[in-house]
Amino acid sequence: MAARQEVSITVNGKQVRHEVEPRLLLVHYLRDVLGLTGTHIGCDTSQCGACTVHLDGEAVKSCTVFAVQANGHAVKTIEAMAQNGTLHPLQEGFWEEHGLQCGYCTPGMIMSAADLLQRNPDPSEAEIRHALKGNLCRCTGYQHIVNAVMYAAKKAVGEPVAAGIAGATPERATASVGEAPAALVSGEGIAVAGTPTAEAWEQDYGAIRGVYPAITESELDEARAHPQGHLEGMVHAISRRTGETVDAVRARLTTLLHRRS
Numbered sequence: 721m722a723a724r725q726e727v728s729i730t731v732n733g734k735q736v737r738h739e740v741e742p743r744l745l746l747v748h749y750l751r752d753v754l755g756l757t758g759t760h761i762g763c764d765t766s767q768c769g770a771c772t773v774h775l776d777g778e779a780v781k782s783c784t785v786f787a788v789q790a791n792g793h794a795v796k797t798i799e800a801m802a803q804n805g806t807l808h809p810l811q812e813g814f815w816e817e818h819g820l821q822c823g824y825c826t827p828g829m830i831m832s833a834a835d836l837l838q839r840n841p842d843p844s845e846a847e848i849r850h851a852l853k854g855n856l857c858r859c860t861g862y863q864h865i866v867n868a869v870m871y872a873a874k875k876a877v878g879e880p881v882a883a884g885i886a887g888a889t890p891e892r893a894t895a896s897v898g899e900a901p902a903a904l905v906s907g908e909g910i911a912v913a914g915t916p917t918a919e920a921w922e923q924d925y926g927a928i929r930g931v932y933p934a935i936t937e938s939e940l941d942e943a944r945a946h947p948q949g950h951l952e953g954m955v956h957a958i959s960r961r962t963g964e965t966v967d968a969v970r971a972r973l974t975t976l977l978h979r980r981s
């Protein structure tokens with residue numbers, strides 16, 4: 721075993737010193753020595769990005785860096801993103817835009833996105849997708865993650881932001897159990913004034929599938945990511961599946977959901 725080496729690293733603004741084996745990876749140092757378990761390990765091939773932290777302000781995969789390489793440098797982890805009990809705009813964005821399901825990839829996503837926003841405060845959707853190429857998510861689907869980063873970018877420059885920034889995410893719950901979403905015809909699409917509860921969604925699925933038996937629940941789920949909103953997404957999904965015109969499906973769906981609201 722190689723002789724242990726002393727490292728002195730500024731982690732989240734605090735200087736820490738330890739003797740470590742030269743082979744110790746930074747991610748293991750953070751998690752096992754410092755107890756900063758917000759940095760995750762999701763692979764052993766340096767592909768997933770769950771371990772992303774900032775080293776001297778730049779995003780790195782901490783499973784590809786030895787702790788001794790961080791000696792004399794500054795490391796920032798997800799634990800330091802919230803300040804004085806206030807979420808970082810990116811954390812708020814992931815919360816508001818439903819940018820996670822299990823959350824395993826989220827710390828790495830946020831650290832990579834923070835790196836992007838400090839280099840490019842107003843990224844396009846394509847630039848966000850490019851910047852997050854090294855971060856894999858197994859369960860959310862990337863549209864909501866992109867929306868979360870756009871939310872944070874707008875918030876950081878002081879633009880007003882609201883949940884459902886790109887129209888892909890319903891607003892926060894306003895319906896009571898069993899109540900249908902408040903859907904109103906608005907211009908070309910169906911505007912959503914509230915998010916149904918899980919139970920209400922089940923009822924809506926049932927009602928829609930009663931009229932369109934061929935549509936699957938997963939198709940309707942995917943429709944939630946439609947840029948004009950989840951109900952409009954359903955209209956297009958149903959139209960694709962049945963061959964009925966978008967206008968005809970929209971009219972029928974609106975009537976169907978209105979009848980229940």
Ligand code: FES
Pocket residue numbers: 760761762763764765766767768769770771772781782783784
């Ligand atoms: S754990 Fe580092 S890239 Fe997957």
Ligand code: FES
Pocket residue numbers: 819820821822823824825826856857858859860
């Ligand atoms: S939210 Fe589960 S892996 Fe991304």
